[in-house]
Amino acid sequence: MKKLVLGLAILATTFTGCSSDDDGDTTRVPATGEITGDITSNIVYGYGNYTLKGIVKIQSGVTVTFEAGSTITADKANGDDALVVLNGGKLIAAGTASEPIVFTEASKVPGSWAGIIMYGDAPIVNSASAPAPQTAASEDGLTLTYGGSNSAHNGGTLKYVRVEYAGQVITQNNKEHNGFSFYSVGSGTTLENLVSYMGNDDGFEFYGGTVSAKNLISYGNKDDSFDWQDGWRGQANTNWYAYQTGTANYGIEVEAKSVNNAFWPIINGITLKRAAGTVTEAQSEVQLDAFQFKKEGNGEYNNIIIDGFKNQTSPTAKNGGAIQILDLATYNNQVAAGKIKLTNVKITNTDNDFISGAGTFTMSASSFNPTANWTTSTTATGANLTTGAWCTVNGVNLFQ
Template sequence: MKKLVLSLAVLSLLFTGCSEDDETITPVTPATGEISGDVTASKNYAFGNYTLSGIVRIKSGATVTFDAGSTITANNANGVDALVVENGGKLIINGTAAEPVVFTEASMTPGSWGGIIMYGDAPIVGASGVTTATSEDGLFLPYGGTNSAHNGGSLKYVRVEYAGKKITDGTSEMNGFSFYSVGSGTVLQNLVSYKGADDGFEFYGGTVNATNLIAYGNYDDSFDWQDGWRGEMNSNWYAYQTGTGNFGMEIEAKSVNNAFGPKVSNITLKRAVGTLTENGAAEYDAIQFKKQGNGEYINVLIEGYDNASAVAVRIQDAATNTDQVTGNKIKLTGVKIMGTTPQYGAGADFTIAFPTGQYTTNTTATGASLSAGAWTTVNGVNLLQ
């Protein structure tokens, strides 16, 4: 009897195991479709491959969501393409490290489309202290306000490729990511701007924070801001300039001596040998402060800015030196410079003297700390290597 019970138990386990092994997983068929025009009602784009046609505007009151693993492809032949989040609209991108959401362009040519542009009503301080301004992206939209907690959505594990389009008369430009007076309620995490023809990331005022950013191969500056951007919880920014590139970080404040400034920790700025500026100039500093730009920067690794005219940190004008450097509003701590690049220099005939503790070096500084994965990989190349 005991043998019979044992045999039945063994048979039961065998049949159960076979049943589980026979289970199959049905692959999900990617959705397809075109995204165009004004979005006035909330819309969820399931995992799939979509085309972006023209300037798509997410209007106030509408939320657009993209599922992980989706690819959205613009086409330069259609004219100007861009994804614009107007003030009051929201963009939710639910990428993951293994399944990022990728915005790209069919010809894979830098400068082919306008990237992701987001507007809010967080505070700005523009030229002459104005609190509102008009965008410089050719859309001529207003930005600025009093809503520090503005929420434009959540962008997680997003890669924008081949953006930075120059439009109209050539003076209006789009970047990989453009944030106009975006507020602290917005989530920006694990974003990549890859081979754009303008800046990788640009902040036009606002209070938004951004963590885990990669700017790779952008023609102008990797990171740029103005209009009194005041995000204070930013970390892990990685830039690699190759082929064409201007500054690693261009920091300005529209010539307004603000009492505040941004804060960024864990920064890596690298430049490949032979990389030239857009106009072929030799001055391609890792970090440039101008027009009263300021802020605090912690754990900074700089490599590859070796040129007779380049410095790691440049103070471009005398007013910035007087008000921001000697006024203790620029602070760089834990700076490590690889190679022969001088620590800092002036843009004109004045002397820079950082107050005690406002500029320190550290031979063990590590810069950005990011985990590689599909989100950092383009055409089989890990952007962090």
């Protein structure tokens, strides 16, 4: 045991940068190193610049810590790269507003790596008939089982972390990745001040679970800014900001695997912006919406700004709108039953307030029951974020 402890201490020291010279200069010298393979023992990566090579997995029972200000760079030229936190493992990445922890990719091309993937055993729902606890297989190519009954699952702490150029899509709906992918992550996990920048799929995706997230920025991601399924039910979410530019689909895509749930997420303070000229990723997409509800998706959303979701005229004509209800079941069971609540909503520069996706019903403000489940406002403030290095890339403040 003593030899093991000593070995781990030496290993941790290896990744800690030096900090002073004979003249008392306290400038930190960043450590360097390569991160690869399965991580099977606790380790602290001191402030530094590291290379991420391959599918790196933090094993169950293992805690990996990155110090503030560190940069971890993947390189698609070496093959598939990802940082995966397996169920029972923990990732502690606690940056600061001035010294964020940045996960990036050498080529700076969207979709070049798989981002951060975290697994837990918090509850999910993916079938109306199966008894709880339910499980499912991941869609990231690892085909790992997620789900369970541990609502308080703790996958660690992510604060002031930025993921860049992720969202690798290898096979549609079979091997897909996002900036951040949270598979049945529990409420014991801390997610605060996170940025998903210029990815090729969703910025953030929640696959069930009970975790909540505060102060999120999804910028320039080519699919949805925020997405979830499997009955995600985080209750303490605040300050979500999305800016779509160039190519993008939905601001927030909400679904629950066609299960009419008695629970839902709550988010307060949302800003969804779409730059002029932004077009849908795939012309097969039905419409261009700030919110799309489908497959029994629901939730409570308050203090919302929606801006720029205009109609698309080319290459294919698409309607743009604030709210789309895609299917009749979601309309009947979620809208009419009062399980979708959008209050204090400010809509600007958007061609349609409501879109009826299925064509068998007509959405309007009167569709909500009671009418208090839909209220508009001219004074909504949306996401309230503090700027800093954590949300600045190449001199551009992402929170516009």
